[in-house]
Amino acid sequence: MYDVVVVGAGHAGIEAAMAACRMNMHTALVTIDINMAGSMPCNPSVGGPAKGIVVREIDALGGVMPIAADRTALQFKMLNTTKGPGVWALRVQSDKVEYKKFMKQLLLSEPKLDVIEKMAGSLMTEHGQAVGIRCADGTEVKAKTVILTTGTYMSSSVLRGHTATESGPEDQPTVNTLSQSLRDAGIHTFRLKTGTPPRILTDSIDFSAGSEQPGTNAFLRFSDTTRPEDVLPFDRQKVCHLIYTTPETHRIIREHLHDSAMYSGLVKGVGPRYCPSIEDKLVRFADKPRHQLFLEPESLSMDTTYVQGFSTSMPVDVQEQMVHSLPGLEHCVIKKYAYAIEYDAVDPLQMKPNMENKIISGLFTAGQLNGTSGYEEAAGQGIMAGINAALKVKGEKPFILRRDQAYIGVMIDDLTTKGTKEPYRLLTSRAEYRLLLRHDNADQRLTELGYKVGVVPETRYNKYMAKMASIEKARQELSELRIKPGAKADAYLQRLGYDSLSHGSSALELIKRPKVTIDGLTSLTGKTYDREISREIEIQEKYAGYIAKAKREAAHLQSMEAVVLPDDLDYPHMENLSLEARQKLDAIRPHTLGQASRISGINPSDIAVLAMHVQ
The missing domain is CATH 2.40.30.260 (Elongation Factor Tu (Ef-tu); domain 3)
Structure with missing residues (x-):
């Protein structure tokens, strides 16, 4: 009897299994071929707009994709550097062979993980509860929770021209019986299509x-x-x-x-x-x-x-x-x-914000199975599914990220609130608080949360706390350093297009100006700092007004997210709700008042009625 069994060793499955292991779960990983772990059947790269920030968020939660991507990269490129920091994104060109080797070794060396090389045949359930996986050869792998991360392998067909061939990606076998077992359990599936170039x-x-x-x-x-x-x-x-x-x-x-x-x-x-x-x-x-x-x-x-x-x-x-x-x-x-490849996916509207299925208790889904596209989206869901499966086993409350906390939170909220009819891809435009969700501050947003939940080790957390102390010390020093009018200061400012100083100013105040940098002020302050620390202070000071505004807007969202909706609300018979609101609320059954407000077709008046009813 395992605590967690994960099906599939793609990008979602790897993160799910490793997160569960970091939380001391006895974990099994069922995969057809461990040599295909971390396979990149499409684009040999990691990161890009929005996606690169997701990889940084995975790192802040102790995940493994960021480490593998760094170690096996053939090229590093920071995108959108001519724009604001809210859309900066790292992308690496990956060595797909070395990436797979790295992941295989990582999985096989994890002491809390048993790798089982078999094809998953069907989901095992008892009284509406997932109890394990039955493999195609009849082997039963029993577990307290099940995480499905089958990617594009469920009932998949490879398509060229007028020909359809039953196959998974990269000539791997497809799983034909698993999606039928999900449908037999009452879970809705639908067909999606993706493809790859020559x-x-x-x-x-x-x-x-x-x-x-x-x-x-x-x-x-x-x-x-x-x-x-x-x-x-x-x-x-x-x-x-x-x-x-x-x-x-x-x-x-x-x-x-x-x-x-x-x-x-x-x-x-x-x-x-x-x-x-x-x-x-x-x-x-x-x-x-x-x-x-x-x-x-x-x-x-x-x-x-x-x-x-x-x-x-x-x-x-x-x-x-x-x-x-x-x-x-x-x-x-x-x-x-x-x-092109066509495959079965699970309707994400049947998923709770903690990645657990609403119909089958203890069943979690992540990755392309949930209707998304991309390695990064899959890995982000995988780590959340692994964390929440472990929390369910422990009897602890779910770990849910808000839209103002992470792109991962934006993605999961979109999937569970709006659903998708096509492969979902993360875009910076999907995040209303993208100035808060930057490449540089992923650790500040998530490391402490990851430490509290048990996926970030103490050594990593202590290193993060030391970094934050260094940032605060540097900011304090710069706020106390006075730059006085003079030839040296004037020459530097005029070179950047500014007038001479008419009165003294703190170094921190000067940094608020565009083009002025901490390194540029070194000749005036005598202070040098690690580039990462300097960049963080520069971003926070130059965009202080915008960041403060975004935080105020996010605070309003948080007040609505704090109102948890009971699972047993009788929406169809709730008076004063519009008919459309009754139908959609009953179908989606949102977790919070905030999530309810983001459902298409739900009006402010419906939210007011719902808030009064819950109160």
């Missing part, structure tokens, strides 16, 4: 036809535990290349639209809006003369290049024509053809 023999590409896309020449990292010697030096990092589709590419695609699985009627599931296939781009954005594509290395031990942005479900003969119409790829060799 892989090209690297030596057959003329990279001079594209423009180089180097990384950022600085020490960047997802994990606060990563040291400079843990990452690939900048001069050894790989370069990506940017190319564009051509008129010939568009002609070929348009002439063969009827051959695409997407448009031939073969695809039944809904595809991702924000990561569409190339044929879908041409149909939806018919006015665009070209679309950008990135040529990205997959691994130092592989001879293949990934064509980012060229996902397709065309037949292989059409793919040959399409690829050879691209700049630099006229004579290339396709090592692996693109495909």
Whole structure:
């Protein structure tokens, strides 16, 4: 009898299993092949807008994706640096082979984890409670809680042209009986679709036809535990290349639209809006003369290049024509053809904010199974599912992140409140408090919470507290240091476009000005600090007004989130509620008054009635 059994060793499953182990749970991980743990069947990268901040949040909660991403990165790049800190995001080009090796070793070396290499066949339940997993060979793995993280493996089909092949990603077997067992238990499933581009023999590409896309020449990292010697030096990092589709590419695609699985009627599931296939781009954005594509290395031990942005479900003969119409790829060799994949997902509206299923007690779901897309979204859900499964076993209250606390909180709230009809992807625009949810302050938002819940070790917490003490000490020093008018100060300020000082000012006050930095003031203050500490103080001072406003707005949200709605509220017979509100509240059964207010179709008057009723 295990405390927690996790099904699937993808990005969600790894985080779920490791989080449960960190909370001293006796944990089992059921996976078809441990060698596929942490597989990257699509884009060989981690991070990006919003997603990179999720990886930082996972790190603040003691997760493993940030560490693996740092250790196996081929390139580090900080995005959106010309914009405000609310949208800064780190992205790494990953070595997909080394990433899998890292995760496999991590899982096999965890003493509290048993890895069981079998295919999950069905969910075992008793009286509405999950009690384990029955494997395809009849083996029963019994547990107090079950976490399903099956990704795109449930009843999946690989689609090219007019052909559908029963298969999971990367030629792995699909799981055909598991989703039926969920439906038998009363859980609603639906079909989704995603896809992947072709892989090209690297030596057959003329990279001079594209423009180089180097990384950022600085020490960047997802994990606060990563040291400079843990990452690939900048001069050894790989370069990506940017190319564009051509008129010939568009002609070929348009002439063969009827051959695409997407448009031939073969695809039944809904595809991702924000990561569409190339044929879908041409149909939806018919006015665009070209679309950008990135040529990205997959691994130092592989001879293949990934064509980012060229996902397709065309037949292989059409793919040959399409690829050879691209700049630099006229004579290339396709090592692996693109495909679309269709799979079963679970309706996330049937999930509580703690990732537990509303119908089957003790059943938790995470990752693409919940209708999301992306490794980072999956890992973020996985760590929350692992934490909450462990808390349920311990009999403790759920761990739920608010929308103003984390992008992970935004994502889970979106899924459980609004649901999704297509693969959900995190975007910065989904977060109304994104100035509070920054790359730099993930540890300040979540490390203490992770420590209290038991996923952040004491050594890591003490290191965080020492960092915060250093920031406070530096801020105090800068507030006490007076910069007096004089030639030296005037020269520095005039160089940045400011008038001379008319009276003395504290160094902290000067830092509020755009372009003024702590390093720039060193000649006036005689003080130097660690770059991470300086950057944090600069952001907090320069954006102090905006941050304060966002916190005031978030405080209003918190007051509504504090009103927990009883599970047994009789919404259909609640007087003065609109008919639509009764139906939607009864279907979704929100956890808090705040969550209820975010349901589409629920009006302020309905919330007022609900608040009075609960009171």
